[in-house]
Amino acid sequence: MKPLIEIIAELPQQEFAAGDFLITQNSPPGNVYIIASGEVRIVKDDIEICIVSEVGSIFGEVSSLTNQKTTASVQALTPVKAHTIEHPMQFALDHPVAVYLMAVQLAKRLSLIDAHFAQVKKDYQGLYRRLSQISMI
């Protein structure tokens, strides 16, 4: 099996100027991008979520997997080079090693947000209990 780094290196590269959008929120699923160089920001409902400059960061994969519209925009802050996967589902079947690593990333994000969410739920329960007590009085 070919190592992932070689698979990615063989993908076509696209260049974006600062200010260009790699992905616009609420678009149908399209290309998946893997950052080769540069810095992007993630914007959701006009609110900046975070800035990403890590080489190898993947964008657009969730929308491809769920076959739903993109949930955020990705905008170049500097000139950006990105490896482009034009047919993500076919690519996935051809390269299980890439899907496996992506699944690991998704699982990590899922357990992070799960933990975060559990905390909000606990806070919420505490608040709910206190409010019930007040209502009873």
Next chain:
Amino acid sequence: MSPFLQTLINLPVKKFEPGEVLIEEDTVNVPVFVLKQGRVLITREGVDICEVYDPGSLFGEVASLLDRPSSATVKALDQTEVYYITDPKRFAFDHPEALLEVAKQLARRMVAIDQHFIESKNAFEELQSQMAEADDPIPHPHKEDKVLGLWMKTQNGLVRHWHGSHKDAPDTHL
């Protein structure tokens, strides 16, 4: 039968009686189970999270991908049959279409819980402002209904999070 379930038909099947535990919380090296038929209850730290009955639902896949102990308990509510994957990594590489289905389920759950997380945060903030009102001597006749409504919202979201794996998006046939 979905293309995903078809890749599983040669796997060993395990049967569980009502009340039997499929996966115990905080266990290392859990196998991956795929629901064939039946109904299970997911609990975490003694709290009921939701029931799952959709064939094709995965259990133990996050623990397996991350090499971590299981984060929830899965208990049979009815007679339940599951496909049993003892070597998930090897199975994944031998069956790219099954692996892709796993990634799809994870992505759907992430979208569902992301959305739900935002809703819960909003509900939480609304509840906090209700708290401020509770100290207010002016009576609010519908206050308890409203608080109950907010509470239900957080509960429903959790169910969606787990069931989101199957119900939120149509299967994109490969």
